[in-house]
Amino acid sequence: MSRRWIFLLAAIVATVHFSIIIVMLSPLYGAKNSYYGGSYANRLSLRQPNVNWCKELRFRIPPSNSVVALVSYPGSGNTWLRYLLQQVTGIMTGSIYMDYGLRVHGFPAENVTNGSVLVVKTHEGPPSDHKFQAAILLIRNPRDAILADFNRIHKGHIGTAPKSAFKRKTREHKSDWATYVSIELRSWESTHKHWLNNFPGPIHIVFYETLVDRTRQTLQGILDFLNHTVTEEDMNCAMYNKEGIYRRRKKYRDFDPFTPNMYAALETVRNRVRDMVTDYQRTHNRTE
Template identity: 70%
Template sequence: MSRRSIIVLAAAVVMLYFSIILFMLSPLHGAKSAYYGNSYMNHFGFRQVPSVNWCKELKWRSPPSPNVVALVSYPGSGNTWLRYLLQQATGIVTGSIYMDYGLRVHGFPAENVTDGSVLVVKTHEAPPLEPDKFKSAILLIRNPRDAILADFNRLHKGHIGTAPKSAFKRKSQEHKKSEWANYVSAQLPVWESLHRLWLTRFAGPVHIVFYELLVQDTRATLADILEFVNVTVTEESMNCAIANKEGIYRRKKKYDDFDPFTSDMYVALDDVRNRVLRIVSDYRKRHNITDRSKGNF
């Protein structure tokens, strides 16, 4: 191989490595114009995410808490947004069982940290086999219709992007149904199982939060969560968190004239939704929990 060829190959490898790094550090992994218009392009042409205005400088929990709290949800249920709200109100970092490099460099420095040095630990998994991994859990529940749709969007366009309409019509290679139809069919039992397991198998206390209520009454719902994790914040801190509640990690609705769900899908969605609501009701009765909000999804 000639010297020139070696130089060209080396340059290509460097460019590929650089491109991978840029992709990994993008917190939205593919989100497009709605959040990355011209105002967020630097002079090199690379995407730049709007900066997060934190109410206070983020810090680690000190001393670390002996009781690690799980923040549990099905993907697409608003876990990242709730972490953002908690960090805004408390100034304490939140952790995750995962390593999302984009989130790590854009507001969530405790990715892949799962001990008591963080306020809560994000997970989309079933209760761990280790009985002492989590002492308690916040279970964030979102309507399966919206959660499954949000996660489908995430898979195609990142944390806040929206999948194109064509993605919902693309035919599966193995089946006659569309990839979207197969996805909904596969995810419905996953959505149901996750909530069932945390409400019936987890030994510690579970604080149930409905995403829809978090949106509707953010202040009261957030205050209840902070009481559950035994953290007190000032009125000023809460006011700041609410004033900045939108942040950059909520997906904006793109299509008002497009519903990818069929009538059969809606029947199946209602079935699993109602079964989980019954499990929630049974859990509250068993543990003598009063639902002050009277809310669900």
Template identity: 50%
Template structure:
């Protein structure tokens, strides 16, 4: 036989390195690798699904949100050129003429770096809405220690920026070193019942969507009860940690006050941030205060989610935390009055 042909036949029969390695693995190792690959696939799929839900919900609620060039309240347009590499701008002319976010001021970073201010809250406490209000009132972008692609595409191009070039930095972290590196902090607190439901909704329906009632009833309600149990504990720990262990200037803001007395609370926050503002800034913000970042009320499908055991559990935690927070507020107010008269 021709030696050249023999060599070609031998080369064909020689197994590849990957194939040889796979053959050498026993069945347990193969099963383990397949399991890891399947788990990674499911995790990535879930992440992409929630991000798509967020982007879709935000876009549908506001017609279409143009990420790079957005309208201001006066009708002029601004460009966020620093982020064109991240954002996408390939929509049709028809969509560009649809409703967009109306910003009161041109958005941008601080002219000069300022203090690094944490906007700390338990998930589901209105952090994104407060960021929206602050951007409306000041024109200064807000940042985050996270990189939420749905927010990145819809009004928060400074996501993942956590330094003094942004007005505040969103964080849900606590304990250990979570509070290090901040010069000031705003602690936004919402009652645990609303916070837990909002976080459950976010995990199933994105930032402004809702979990289906079947999600709450899954596994005969056991999954929901476990979620309330674990998140109720985290809600307590997070709010107590920031309120009692952060040694630098701290402003406590209750979400219910921000909703019912938006003008007063927003003015107080801006004074704490030492950012100049005018009555016109507040007026324009109030005119556009809903934006696209507040979850619409669900039509009574989430009524009676908390049985007597869960209600007692969360009520006890709320009473404990709110008593501590209100005491801190009172002490801070007395200290402020003394310094003024001092």
């Protein structure tokens, strides 16, 4: 093999190696998560924001015998709630997924699913192996959750999809966005239905909008459910740093991708899930 080809091969290997590193470090802003499929192009960003933790993160010692699921439909604020729980307790939260972007940006226990972590993130239905003994179910308005996850697919955890993404057409001449909303609305309902109707353990229900409006009280309710005590100083520090780097800030104020028909479907499904929540709280004597 000539020296020229050796140099060329070495350059290719170096480029591939560097690309892998960039993909692992940058998905907060621009790459697809490793736990979702997606067919949309994503742009990578080299920006790496820092996280100011109230205390050094650690595993739970000794590990708990009860593994608690942190359940949500994608785009419902799961990552932000994990961040808040880590801030106030100093204990790592886990996930059934391996998201390399989150792993290097404040969630070192990605893919840890045992009692050494405070809660375990999942977007799936209740597992048949009864892995979880309890669950926190985070529910967000389907309009906002579906839009947030659409943004994630295109621009990572905290980016915003370009307006052009909502106008792309499929081969059947239907709006790709409209098809996405229809499919994901069924998934949004199914996620909550399976947990509320089929999970045998206790469920603590948290509404994302309440978490935003009454963060301290809602977070305290979750800690009570987890039977975990924190100091006033811990809570004050978590509230001081509650914004973190995991909430999407840029939103279009002059653009609404939802049609009247979409809004009607969203409200119908949202009401059905509300009824499920009411039935669950009544039959289980819970008032989250």
